[in-house]
Amino acid sequence: xxxxxxxxxxxxxxxxxxxxxxxxxxxxxxxxxxxxxxxxxxxxxxxxxxxxxxxxxxxxxxxxxxxxxxxxxxxxxxxxxxxxxxxxxxxxxxxxxxxxxxxxxxxxxxxxxxxxxxxxxxxxxxxxxxxxxxxxxxxxxxxxxxxxxxxxxxxxxxxxxxxxxxxxxxxxxxxx
Numbered sequence: 001x002x003x004x005x006x007x008x009x010x011x012x013x014x015x016x017x018x019x020x021x022x023x024x025x026x027x028x029x030x031x032x033x034x035x036x037x038x039x040x041x042x043x044x045x046x047x048x049x050x051x052x053x054x055x056x057x058x059x060x061x062x063x064x065x066x067x068x069x070x071x072x073x074x075x076x077x078x079x080x081x082x083x084x085x086x087x088x089x090x091x092x093x094x095x096x097x098x099x100x101x102x103x104x105x106x107x108x109x110x111x112x113x114x115x116x117x118x119x120x121x122x123x124x125x126x127x128x129x130x131x132x133x134x135x136x137x138x139x140x141x142x143x144x145x146x147x148x149x150x151x152x153x154x155x156x157x158x159x160x161x162x163x164x165x166x167x168x169x170x171x172x173x174x175x176x
Contacts, residue, residue, distance in 0.1 A: 036113045040157060043110040047146070050082050050105035051153045054090075057102045062090055063150040065124045073122040073150065079109040112157055115144025121158060127151035 051061055060067045062081045069090035070077040080092040085100040087093070093100040111118045126149060133154050137147050142160030149155070 039113040043113065044155065044157070046106060046110060047082075047155050048153075051148075051155060053105050054082065054086075054103070055153055058088065058090065061150050061153040063122050063124060063148070065150070073124045075120040075122060078120055078122060078148070079118070082106045083109055112144045112146065114157070114159065117143070117145035119143075119145030119158075121145070121147045122150055123148065124150045 055061050058067075062068055062078055063070045063073050065071045065073065067089075069086075069092075070081060077092070081090055082103070082105045084092040084094055084104050085096045086102045086104075087099050088102070091100075092103075109118055133147070133149055133152075134156055137156050137158060137160055142158035145158050147156050147158040
């Protein structure tokens with residue numbers, strides 16, 4: 001009987017050790033996706049907050065083709081509008097003074113955590129609800145970065161179908 005107990009305890013201990021090793025190996029490999037997901041959520045919240053503060057100061061979102069200094073929809077200018085001081089028409093400047101008294105709205109423009117891209121596609125012509133924007137971007141072949149709709153201030157990660165097949169366990173859109 002003692003021999004059988006010893007064998008059973010040995011098997012149980014070996015199984016526990018194997019399970020523990022397996023878990024440790026999986027733990028080192030798996031958490032990257034949840035960390036990237038969490039970073040994407042934080043980045044989107046920060047971008048949305050910055051866009052809303054810009055809108056609160058002026059009554060329109062950056063890149064508005066009718067009212068904003070960045071009426072041509074330049075992505076480099078959008079990043080400067082959110083990370084530098086701006087005047088009432090949205091023109092950015094690196095230093096604050098009496099004229100350039102708004103912002104900055106972000107310390108640094110975030111990179112898409114999945115791809116590292118800071119690219120922004122500015123859509124100045126459409127005005128969709130956030131649900132329709134998500135659907136339209138998801139249906140496309142996004143290459144990373146951000147997709148920003150100027151009329152509504154909605155911004156999403158630009159992943160589309162291309163992101164769905166890029167890696168196991170990665171969702172099409174990590175968060176909205």
